[in-house]
Amino acid sequence: MFTPLKILSATLMLSLSASAVASAETDADAIMRAVRDRDDGRSFLSQVSLILHDKNGNARTREFLYLQKDYPEGDKFTMFFSAPADVRDVAFHIENPKEAQGREDSQWMYLPVSRQTRRISTSDKRGAFMGSEYSYADLDKVRVGDYRQKLVGDEVLLERPCHVIEREPASPETLTKTGYNKLKVWVDKENHLVMRQDFFDVKGVLVKQMRTLSVATIDGIDSIMLSETEHFIDGTRSEMRFNQLKYNIELDDKLFTQAAIRRGLKAGDLPENALSSL
Amino acid sequence: MRPLSLLALLLAPLGVRAAPDYWDAELGIALATRLHGEDRLFQRSTQLLATLEDSWGEVYLKAKGRARYDFRYEGEHPYGEAAEEAYRHDADWRHLYLGMPLAEGELTLGWQQVVWGRADELRVLDQVNPVDYRWGGTALLDDSRIALPMLRYTRTSGDWEWEALAAGSRKNRAPEPGSEFDSPVFAAPDPAYFHALPPEDDRGLAYGLSANGRLGEIDASFVALSARQFDPVYASLGPDPDGRLAVRAEHPRYTMLGTGLAADLGNSLVLRGELAYFDRWRVANPSRETGSDETAQIKSLLGIDYLVREWLISGQWQGQRLLDWREGMLGARSEHVFTLSAEGSHAQDRLKSRFLLAFSPPAGDDAWLQGLFSYKPADWLKLGLEINVFFGTDTTMFGAYDRRDHLRLSAAYVF
Numbered sequence: 001m002f003t004p005l006k007i008l009s010a011t012l013m014l015s016l017s018a019s020a021v022a023s024a025e026t027d028a029d030a031i032m033r034a035v036r037d038r039d040d041g042r043s044f045l046s047q048v049s050l051i052l053h054d055k056n057g058n059a060r061t062r063e064f065l066y067l068q069k070d071y072p073e074g075d076k077f078t079m080f081f082s083a084p085a086d087v088r089d090v091a092f093h094i095e096n097p098k099e100a101q102g103r104e105d106s107q108w109m110y111l112p113v114s115r116q117t118r119r120i121s122t123s124d125k126r127g128a129f130m131g132s133e134y135s136y137a138d139l140d141k142v143r144v145g146d147y148r149q150k151l152v153g154d155e156v157l158l159e160r161p162c163h164v165i166e167r168e169p170a171s172p173e174t175l176t177k178t179g180y181n182k183l184k185v186w187v188d189k190e191n192h193l194v195m196r197q198d199f200f201d202v203k204g205v206l207v208k209q210m211r212t213l214s215v216a217t218i219d220g221i222d223s224i225m226l227s228e229t230e231h232f233i234d235g236t237r238s239e240m241r242f243n244q245l246k247y248n249i250e251l252d253d254k255l256f257t258q259a260a261i262r263r264g265l266k267a268g269d270l271p272e273n274a275l276s277s278l
Numbered sequence: 279m280r281p282l283s284l285l286a287l288l289l290a291p292l293g294v295r296a297a298p299d300y301w302d303a304e305l306g307i308a309l310a311t312r313l314h315g316e317d318r319l320f321q322r323s324t325q326l327l328a329t330l331e332d333s334w335g336e337v338y339l340k341a342k343g344r345a346r347y348d349f350r351y352e353g354e355h356p357y358g359e360a361a362e363e364a365y366r367h368d369a370d371w372r373h374l375y376l377g378m379p380l381a382e383g384e385l386t387l388g389w390q391q392v393v394w395g396r397a398d399e400l401r402v403l404d405q406v407n408p409v410d411y412r413w414g415g416t417a418l419l420d421d422s423r424i425a426l427p428m429l430r431y432t433r434t435s436g437d438w439e440w441e442a443l444a445a446g447s448r449k450n451r452a453p454e455p456g457s458e459f460d461s462p463v464f465a466a467p468d469p470a471y472f473h474a475l476p477p478e479d480d481r482g483l484a485y486g487l488s489a490n491g492r493l494g495e496i497d498a499s500f501v502a503l504s505a506r507q508f509d510p511v512y513a514s515l516g517p518d519p520d521g522r523l524a525v526r527a528e529h530p531r532y533t534m535l536g537t538g539l540a541a542d543l544g545n546s547l548v549l550r551g552e553l554a555y556f557d558r559w560r561v562a563n564p565s566r567e568t569g570s571d572e573t574a575q576i577k578s579l580l581g582i583d584y585l586v587r588e589w590l591i592s593g594q595w596q597g598q599r600l601l602d603w604r605e606g607m608l609g610a611r612s613e614h615v616f617t618l619s620a621e622g623s624h625a626q627d628r629l630k631s632r633f634l635l636a637f638s639p640p641a642g643d644d645a646w647l648q649g650l651f652s653y654k655p656a657d658w659l660k661l662g663l664e665i666n667v668f669f670g671t672d673t674t675m676f677g678a679y680d681r682r683d684h685l686r687l688s689a690a691y692v693f
Contacts, residue, residue: 052626060626060657084657085302085329085692106495106542113420115393117490119497121585123546128588131627236626258497259439259490263432268336268379 028149028165031187036142038192041221041247044068045274048242052132055235062087062130069251074098076256080265091261099143110261117262126179132238133208133229137178146174155186157195162186191222207233219247249274298332306690313683317356320458323348336379342372361457364412373425383433389425394488394501395538395552398619400596402552402579403501403536406486408508410451414459415675416646416666424448438491445484450508461678467512473522480506480529499538506531511560514569525569530560550581565606573602589622614639628654644674662688
């Protein structure tokens with residue numbers, strides 16, 4: 001039988017527990033906002049090696065130049081692939097508006113085989129990025145409002161104390177866009193880098209894991225130098241190695257347009273010091 | 279001047295270094311066989327494709343060349359001497375040009391391919407370069423577009439790219455009569471009844487302008503082109519002493535104005551549209567004394583792309599209408615082509631597939647099914663399979679190949 005005292009106790013316990021959940025969610029939101037808003041310079045350039053490992057241990061490497069620049073309305077990215085021959089001159093341009101604008105990003109792809117720049121719809125980001133284990137969704141900038149998230153603990157990874165956060169899609173659209181029913185994210189407490197991320201499918205199965213393997217401080221900014229994603233179902237693995245990295249360099253606005261990906265990267269497009277180090 | 283001589287002349291004062299900035303090459307073999315009839319093997323070829331890029335300061339060179347040799351034309355074959363001449367060996371530049379910055383823009387000079395618009399293997403705004411139809415009308419455009427000698431200037435201003443070009447004159451190349459790829463669609467005047475004289479004046483540059491950019495959330499293109507028709511129109515010159523009718527091939531000049539739009543509709547859909555207006559377009563009309571009529575023409579395209587994981591599914595309609603159509607014209611008042619394609623990549627991009635259905639109504643008279651597969655077990659090896667199946671009547675673009683369904687197997691070593 002429930003006595004008034006018991007009811008009061010139960011109510012108190014429930015409200016205490018509810019406020020603990022709310023607090024965990026608030027903390028988790030704040031942490032994910034810190035991840036999204038962390039200082040990554042006003043511009044960024046890197047030569048990237050994308051290494052695809054098949055289940056038999058064979059590896060193929062794809063090279064591209066990655067450029068990013070901040071604009072008042074959001075970030076713009078351009079990627080120019082240079083090797084191997086079958087992806088040479090493939091290029092992407094992405095415009096990612098700030099989350100507060102509530103708009104999806106815009107993407108264009110240039111394929112040398114058709115000599116055309118084509119607009120790509122961004123509603124489905126489940127596809128593999130250039131055949132790798134990274135999906136287009138995995139490479140998206142963090143959006144806090146797309147998920148309900150809660151802080152579930154602390155762990156140490158690569159000798160770095162991390163928050164552990166569980167994220168679930170806040171809407172069916174996010175689930176459709178990414179294909180992930182749940183994410184578990186390890187965030188470095190000090191610099192807010194994502195050190196590990198587990199990806200669960202709609203059946204709750206852990207399908208993929210992204211791991212940060214190497215971090216370095218470049219131009220005063222802690223940066224991921226080597227990341228790896230393993231697909232547990234397919235038995236495949238991809239590495240993304242940032243061979244050269246530069247922040248806050250002068251990048252011309254003309255590199256962040258649709259026209260740029262058709263034209264390709266030419267000598268003189270990048271600052272002289274950037275070219276010499278690549 | 280031959281392209282190679284021009285290349286040597288251009289490179290000599292620049293002091294070419296031993297190692298270019300970039301090169302790659304691909305040496306391949308291909309076998310093609312018809313699925314019906316006797317003597318089915320119709321292609322046994324080898325192909326070398328080579329790419330070279332180099333730069334000297336801000337001046338750069340881009341070159342891509344192709345050489346093909348078809349052993350099917352060695353010894354006995356059923357296709358005749360003209361076909362042997364046309365198909366046994368062949369070499370061309372896919373592009374060969376120098377580029378340099380100029381007045382905050384870029385100038386490129388040499389043999390180039392310029393693709394306007396966003397259509398998938400259909401040509402509405404894509405009218406700058408002619409097409410080599412020697413291997414039929416179903417080869418991929420990037421394999422069959424003919425590079426033109428061209429002076430091209432592009433300049434970017436904000437989200438917009440402006441382009442001006444002047445290009446030399448080349449024509450579409452039709453399949454050789456009697457060849458595996460011959461079709462009534464490409465028919466030339468029958469020598470038994472017509473004495474076809476070569477064109478008198480088909481030279482002259484093509485001039486083009488384009489602007490590509492964005493209007494709000496919509497990608498937009500505007501193009502203008504003054505050029506000569508790539509396919510010949512035959513003017514009647516009257517009877518010859520031998521009783522045949524003398525005709526002269528002409529490539530009349532026309533002007534095209536066009537626009538293209540593309541927008542992300544959400545829900546994984548992108549909508550594309552193109553519209554082109556051709557002024558003073560000439561169409562053969564044997565009932566006329568001159569052998570042809572002039573008309574305005576409109577070409578339009580509507581396409582929708584649906585992206586689902588690694589698959590891009592596209593549906594397209596292309597319409598073509600002769601606005602001043604007259605009785606006797608060798609061309610329908612309006613023609614329509616529909617395409618439905620699915621293109622995907624799997625197994626870490628090793629396997630690429632493309633399925634295509636193209637037809638003109640009524641579909642039973644003119645339809646084409648294609649499957650294209652390429653598999654790269656390693657970066658140095660590329661295997662290919664192509665299947666083409668046609669349905670229809672003899673006088674239609676696809677139906678003409680109804681008894682020539684075929685498959686092609688290929689393998690290439692990538693250096």
